[in-house]
Amino acid sequence: MLIKSFFPSAGMRLLCFLIGLLGLLSACSQKASEERMFHPGRVDSSIPSQINELTRALEQRNPQPEWFVKRAKLYLALEKTQPAFKDLSTATALDPSLGEAYFWKAKILTGGQQYQEAMKMMMQAKAFNFYSPESEAILAETYVGLNLYDRALSHGSKAIKLRPGEAKFYVLLAKAQAGTGDTTRALFNLNRALLRDSASLPAFRELSAIYTARKQFDQALPFVQAGVGKQPEEGFWWQQLGRNFLSRSLTDTAAACFAKAIQLKPDDAAAYAGLGETWYKKRQYSTALPSLLKANELGLPLTEHNRWILASCLEWTGQKEAARPHYVFLTRKYPQNPRYSVALQRISRPVEKPKMDTLSAITVF
The missing domain is CATH 1.25.40.10 (Tetratricopeptide repeat domain)
Known part of the structure; x- marks a missing residue:
């Protein structure tokens, strides 16, 4: 009996084996779960692979908002703005205080020339304490898009001070300077941009x-x-x-x-x-006129030059009354140019009525 007590029964051995097996399966399951998590160190360097790994991680029950931002940045590296913007919107829905997500949304909106919406996103990014040198660049580009060139100047200058090696920042400052009419400084900064990127x-x-x-x-x-x-x-x-x-x-x-x-x-x-x-x-004035009117419809500013061309085409296609306001404007704003007043006089001359032939009413009989 003493010897027998040292050796467990077959039932006990089976129970111990099952407990060990369950522990092993639990450990394997936990390891497999961990492997499904996003681990940057285990992902190869290709962007599609990183996107696939993040996608698997985001399919879990409680995805992290920051992972949506990571995937959005990878989409932007592939110039896929629509899925990137969707991910960023999901990130801000999960965490409304995620300032970086608002910044990247502003960048996408600026690229699409949606400057008012981009400005709103930049205000959100600022409110949640996200800031980078490129924040100044986005603000500069947004203000240029809104034709607020004086405001764009300060942000463009700050971007350059923070990151003087970026060619695109010099281009943004030049665009703001050109908008204020300072093309001399604009050309100077564009040449500085080319020193940093000769193929910009x-x-x-x-x-x-x-x-x-x-x-x-x-x-x-x-x-x-x-x-x-x-x-x-x-x-x-x-x-x-x-x-x-x-x-x-x-x-x-x-x-x-x-x-x-x-x-x-x-x-x-x-x-x-x-x-x-x-x-x-x-x-060929009748052929020119539709294109000129289309340009006007699309919002082309009427300068002295293109206003004269439009008025001339209207006149020579018989639309003198439509041409008259343009000639009046040119005559008043540029009185030193005599051709405008000559054109106005030309279309203002009264049209002589044809004289009736009265010979037929005269008779010698």
């Missing part, structure tokens, strides 16, 4: 716009050609190329460029204005 397309874009506005077409051409070569599906570059050809009186080539710009960007008022001016130079 945003810098090329602003340089071409400034030189074209100054009618320095030879200086603009290299930047325009580079833009067309690198972004052939961007209507802006074709519109700028059309302007360049038009300045050289190459009207057929200019018309083709403006037509391409409109095809790529149907709401580009400047492209319609350029196409209208091209037909005006060819003295």
Whole structure:
């Protein structure tokens, strides 16, 4: 009996085995659960793999709001703004105090030129104590989009002080300066941007716009050609190329460029204005007029130059009364230019009524 007590019965051995097996299964289950969690150290460097790992983690019962922000940033690295914005909205719904999420939403909205909404998101980011050098850049870009250039200047300068190596910050400051009419400083900062990134397309874009506005077409051409070569599906570059050809009186080539710009960007008022001016130079006023009116409809500001072209086309297509307000405006604002008053006098002359032939009423009989 003493010897037997040292050796457990078969039932006891079976019970111990089952307890050990249950413990092992529990440990394996816990390990498998941990492996399903998001562990950055175990994810390979490719963005799709990181997105897949985060997606698996977010499918669990209690996903962390910060993980939605992480996945949104990965989507943005792939230029997938819609799923990124959805993730950021989910993050702020789960945690309304997540300032970083508002910042990234503002960045997406700014890229979509939704400046009012972007400003609201930036105010939320500030309220929840999120701040980075790029916060200043987003504010600068937003104020430029809202045409509040003086406010944009201070934010652009702060962004550069905080991160002087970023070429895009110099471009933003230059855009604000150009908006205030200070193109000299704008050109200086664009050249500073090119020292940091010699192939900066945003810098090329602003340089071409400034030189074209100054009618320095030879200086603009290299930047325009580079833009067309690198972004052939961007209507802006074709519109700028059309302007360049038009300045050289190459009207057929200019018309083709403006037509391409409109095809790529149907709401580009400047492209319609350029196409209208091209037909005006060819003295085909009835063909020019629809494009000019479309540019006006799309909100193109009426400058002295394009107002004169529009008025001339209205006059020479027989719409003198429609042309009259434009000639009156030009005559009053630019009295030193005699062609405006001459045009106004021309359309104001009374039309002589044809004289009736009375010979038939005279008879010798």
